[in-house]
Amino acid sequence: xxxxxxxxxxxxxxxxxxxxxxxxxxxxxxxxxxxxxxxxxxxxxxxxxxxxxxxxxxxxxxxxxxxxxxxxxxxxxxxxxxxxxxxxxxxxxxxxxxxxxxxxxxxxxxxxxxxxxxxxxxxxxxxxxxxxxxxxxxxxxxxxxxxxxxxxxxxxxxxxxxxxxxxxxxxxxxxxxxxxxxxxxxxxxxxxxxxxxxxxxxxxxxxxxxxxxxxxxxxxxxxxxxxxxxxxxxxxxxxxxxxxxxxxxxxxxxxxxxxxxxxxxxxxxxxxxxxxxxxxxxxxxxxxxxxxxxxxxxxx
Amino acid sequence: xxxxxxxxxxxxxxxxxxxxxxxxxxxxxxxxxxxxxxxxxxxxxxxxxxxxxxxxxxxxxxxxxxxxxxxxxxxxxxxxxxxxxxxxxxxxxxxxxxxxxxxxxxxxxxxxxxxxxxxxxxxxxxxxxxxxxxxxxxxxxxxxxxxxxxxxxxxxxxxxxxxxxxxxxxxxxxxxxxxxxxxxxxxxxxxxxxxxxxxxxxxxxxxxxxxxxxxxxxxxxxxxxxxxxxxxxxxxxxxxxxxxxxxxxxxxxxxxxxxxxxxxxxxxxxxxxxxxxxxxxxxxxxxxxxxxxxxxxxxxxxxxxxxxxxxxxxxxxxxxxxxxxxxxxxxxxxxxxxxxxxxxxxxxxxxxxxxxxxxxxxxxxxxxxxxxxxxxxxxxxxxxxxxxxxxxxxxxxxxxxxxxxxxxxxxxxxxxxxxxxxxxxxxxxxxxxxxxxxxxxxxxxxxxxxxxxxxxxxxxxxxxx
Numbered sequence: 001x002x003x004x005x006x007x008x009x010x011x012x013x014x015x016x017x018x019x020x021x022x023x024x025x026x027x028x029x030x031x032x033x034x035x036x037x038x039x040x041x042x043x044x045x046x047x048x049x050x051x052x053x054x055x056x057x058x059x060x061x062x063x064x065x066x067x068x069x070x071x072x073x074x075x076x077x078x079x080x081x082x083x084x085x086x087x088x089x090x091x092x093x094x095x096x097x098x099x100x101x102x103x104x105x106x107x108x109x110x111x112x113x114x115x116x117x118x119x120x121x122x123x124x125x126x127x128x129x130x131x132x133x134x135x136x137x138x139x140x141x142x143x144x145x146x147x148x149x150x151x152x153x154x155x156x157x158x159x160x161x162x163x164x165x166x167x168x169x170x171x172x173x174x175x176x177x178x179x180x181x182x183x184x185x186x187x188x189x190x191x192x193x194x195x196x197x198x199x200x201x202x203x204x205x206x207x208x209x210x211x212x213x214x215x216x217x218x219x220x221x222x223x224x225x226x227x228x229x230x231x232x233x234x235x236x237x238x239x240x241x242x243x244x245x246x247x248x249x250x251x252x253x254x255x256x257x258x259x260x261x262x263x264x265x266x267x268x269x270x271x272x273x274x275x276x277x278x279x280x281x282x283x284x285x286x287x288x289x290x291x292x293x294x295x296x297x298x299x300x
Numbered sequence: 301x302x303x304x305x306x307x308x309x310x311x312x313x314x315x316x317x318x319x320x321x322x323x324x325x326x327x328x329x330x331x332x333x334x335x336x337x338x339x340x341x342x343x344x345x346x347x348x349x350x351x352x353x354x355x356x357x358x359x360x361x362x363x364x365x366x367x368x369x370x371x372x373x374x375x376x377x378x379x380x381x382x383x384x385x386x387x388x389x390x391x392x393x394x395x396x397x398x399x400x401x402x403x404x405x406x407x408x409x410x411x412x413x414x415x416x417x418x419x420x421x422x423x424x425x426x427x428x429x430x431x432x433x434x435x436x437x438x439x440x441x442x443x444x445x446x447x448x449x450x451x452x453x454x455x456x457x458x459x460x461x462x463x464x465x466x467x468x469x470x471x472x473x474x475x476x477x478x479x480x481x482x483x484x485x486x487x488x489x490x491x492x493x494x495x496x497x498x499x500x501x502x503x504x505x506x507x508x509x510x511x512x513x514x515x516x517x518x519x520x521x522x523x524x525x526x527x528x529x530x531x532x533x534x535x536x537x538x539x540x541x542x543x544x545x546x547x548x549x550x551x552x553x554x555x556x557x558x559x560x561x562x563x564x565x566x567x568x569x570x571x572x573x574x575x576x577x578x579x580x581x582x583x584x585x586x587x588x589x590x591x592x593x594x595x596x597x598x599x600x601x602x603x604x605x606x607x608x609x610x611x612x613x614x615x616x617x618x619x620x621x622x623x624x625x626x627x628x629x630x631x632x633x634x635x636x637x638x639x640x641x642x643x644x645x646x647x648x649x650x651x652x653x654x655x656x657x658x659x660x661x662x663x664x665x666x667x668x669x670x671x672x673x674x675x676x677x678x679x680x681x682x683x684x685x686x687x688x689x690x691x692x693x694x695x696x697x698x699x700x701x702x703x704x705x706x707x708x709x710x711x712x713x714x715x716x717x718x719x720x721x722x723x724x725x726x727x728x729x730x731x732x733x734x735x736x737x738x739x740x741x742x743x744x745x746x747x748x749x750x751x752x753x754x755x756x757x758x759x760x761x762x763x764x765x
Contacts, residue, residue, distance in 0.1 A: 035520070045337075052340050056340070059352070076336075092729050092733065095733055103736040105462075106677075107728065113666070113721055114726055114729065119337065120718070120722075121722055274532065274535075278524070288513070288517055
């Protein structure tokens, strides 16, 4: 039982990370109907930004409080990846809006190759280990909870609350929802569609950067090809929860995290990625709308 | 972006100021983007701890390129492009031209002659041993991708089913050949059709569950299938050898008459009293893959004229209309998957015979992406366009390996190979931005009334599938 609860906690931690990345996928898909293949690599860029900021900070201020260091890492990573995603949308995706359907998918795959190879070229192909930031662990009976897990869950929850507020209560969120429902009509009613889409990309990137920082903190290592597998898992989470649905993305992320850690614990660690991919295939085949998604009406 | 609608007949008064402003903005943006990733170098020191140092010079180069590039685009390139477009529109010229040059008319014959003569010419130029690199890296490597892309073209270009897991069938072909020749000692010529048939079966097996899906969802499910097959190959170590793969895969022989095994009594070089070299095998393989490519092209062209090919193209254009006209979409989709997969299987068994070694490393998602990119960049459905795209993309990246002189420009630490995939990705993005319809963006209809008219890519509607 303790083992089960332990795995449950690990799964929730991992799931919050996937959930944050999944939001980026689901928002972009909802608003322009495109699978942003490069989103996983934006997540990887976020992790690298955090890593580099961490190195710089610790070399200048040796005894810097961990909380402050983490905050600076988060903020810088969010800023830098936002810039990247904004530029990518502007340069590579926007000119192809309204072009034939495969074109944005191909550029997104190309962008994903570019980003991971850019980091490979500039930062080297080897894994980058960082010394552990937070080491504290708490014991409840035989269950161990580390401070990083608590931190990850808290940061995720706070961000999700803020994000929920933006999407549901602010004029910006209203513009986003309007654009998602009907881009042309929203434009006619005075919503700046281009700007809204840009902001959506920026928000997705900022959340992915937070997830990247958390991932770095959790595993203590960054690598240029860290974008693909977590990216596909986050995409699976978005699909499982119902693509286009924000609560669905978070729910899907948590479920994927739980499934992954329970599968590794009780079945086989070697096949944990197979489990994720199999879920992805099953959901898409049997319930393409996911758990919380709206059914898509087929128009002639 | 904002001045796209401004009149460009004469130089606008504020153009230079605007270009300067945009150039400056691009420079600031590039500084923000590259400061951490380019400006800071992270490396492990002797104690294995991660440390960093600044690379101001490199960062300055990046920022300068962004700023100057943006300035030049806004100030000079864009106005001139706009002007040219306007003149064309005034003259009333369409992008579709009817007259074709000599090269254009006889392209197929010229290409065939060049391909058949390629190995002898290379051998006479560089000698037997020197030809190895050219025949293998440029000839065989490119032709494998041509074959794979033509195979995928059946699925994506003709039937309009977006497949991101095509490399799975390539893997099935390669492993079928490696395992069956290893365990049963069957020859390449027996196993080549067998690998194709096995891959076709896998195409049907994986095609069944995805019959209802289309578009992006189909792409993602096929990606998942491709990854599952790779992960199983990687983890099922008792059969597939795991990450280490299978080495010592048997070579192909010339129909069992001459062999390329060094010790064999009927060794090709010995039989003709030639000096020992592995180049003969590569030249032989070059002709094998050339023949396989031609078979693929021939089958594709013939199938397009058959009812099943027409059904594929109908399916690509509109699935609902297709169904209401009584076309059985289930068999149509499954045959497309099976035939596409079969060609992938052929290419896979050829690949195993050429490498003599198979491992899951060769069948990653990136390969699928590269093959799909070639199909799309070539202008889906056009065999010539796809071949051109394969030559440009694969040949171009292979060429990078040969660019030794770059070492003199950028210093001895410069390894051009590292930039292969980076440039490949950039090329994918850039080609899509400027030619979203691919290199050959026109479709020649197979069914027509009275006369055949080629349709410019911009007039054809994309299928939903």
